[in-house]
Amino acid sequence: MAKIFNPLQKLRPVRTLLGLLLRRPIVGTSIIPLLPDGRIVLIRRRDDGLWALPGGIVDWDEDITTAATRELMEETGLMLTAVGRLVGVYSARNRDPRFHSICVALEAQVEGSFKIFDKAEVIEVQAFEQEALPTGTLAHDHAAQLNDYFVGKTVLA
Numbered sequence: 001m002a003k004i005f006n007p008l009q010k011l012r013p014v015r016t017l018l019g020l021l022l023r024r025p026i027v028g029t030s031i032i033p034l035l036p037d038g039r040i041v042l043i044r045r046r047d048d049g050l051w052a053l054p055g056g057i058v059d060w061d062e063d064i065t066t067a068a069t070r071e072l073m074e075e076t077g078l079m080l081t082a083v084g085r086l087v088g089v090y091s092a093r094n095r096d097p098r099f100h101s102i103c104v105a106l107e108a109q110v111e112g113s114f115k116i117f118d119k120a121e122v123i124e125v126q127a128f129e130q131e132a133l134p135t136g137t138l139a140h141d142h143a144a145q146l147n148d149y150f151v152g153k154t155v156l157a
Helices: 007-022 065-075 143-150
Strands: 024-032 041-045 055-057 081-089 101-111 123-130
Touching: 024 065, 024 081, 024 143, 041 065, 055 065, 055 101, 065 081, 065 101, 065 123, 081 143, 101 143
Parallel strands: 024 101
Antiparallel strands: 024 041, 024 055, 041 123, 081 101
16 A cells, blocks of 8 residues: 655644644743832733733843843833842743743832833833732732732742
8 A cells, every 4th residue: 555645744743843842831020129219110011901010021041130120121111220039930820811921020129210111011100109009900910929029928839
């Protein structure tokens, strides 16, 4: 019996490789930015209108601190002056409604003036006293990250 040529057969290794690469969690960071006066800076997201911690996906060739510094500048215009403590690593499957992501949350000392460079993602930047944080309207799992921060936890979740 003659073997039937199937052109898709040659694509099987490529399809397998793409499946391995693309079906992995995305690594990102969120920053709990503290101004010198102790207020915490949040952004309002363009996609859902919710308040959120600044942050985003770690780019190729970046480490977590570099990504946090870049994302903070793009979203708030603020400069990261010192990384504080690790608040946690958050990896629950449903923590981000867009895709499975692993988020490394950091405390950071920041300074500067608010300026939104990434207007496609951010519509507002505002500083809040702890008591005035809009915890009921935060994106993703940022309310949990802030709560863990305030109670002094370092979380692996």
